[in-house]
Amino acid sequence: MDPWGEFISSFRIGDVGPTALVVIIVVMILRGDLVPKSNANSWKDAASSWKDAFEKSQQAGEIKDDQITKLVDATAVVARALDALPRAEGGELDGISDTTETRRRRSQG
Secondary structure, three states: OOHHHHHHHOOOHHHOOHHHHHHHHHHHHHHOOOOOHHHHHHHHHHHHHHHHHHHHHHHHHHHHHHHHHHHHHHHHHHHHHHHHOOOOOOOEEOOEEOOHHHHHHHHHO
């Protein structure tokens, strides 16, 4: 507990006068220790909506990761299928040897 809270909790209501009690309440309001219930509820609602948005974002990220994994797997299958195609004799294209490694380097950019 913070020092101010310990100080306040050490008093009983009967030990302090009405003026001191009002001063303590005003100080607690100014420090933010006492807030209206409507503010506390709106903060709770805002926190809840941010939490929901975060969870939806996490789910979307997992779906995106799954889709990327599937696309990478499909790309590997297509690359193997293209590598299995027969090559024309000569294999020269614009002065560059058209080997599997060359095709892969060109496709990767």
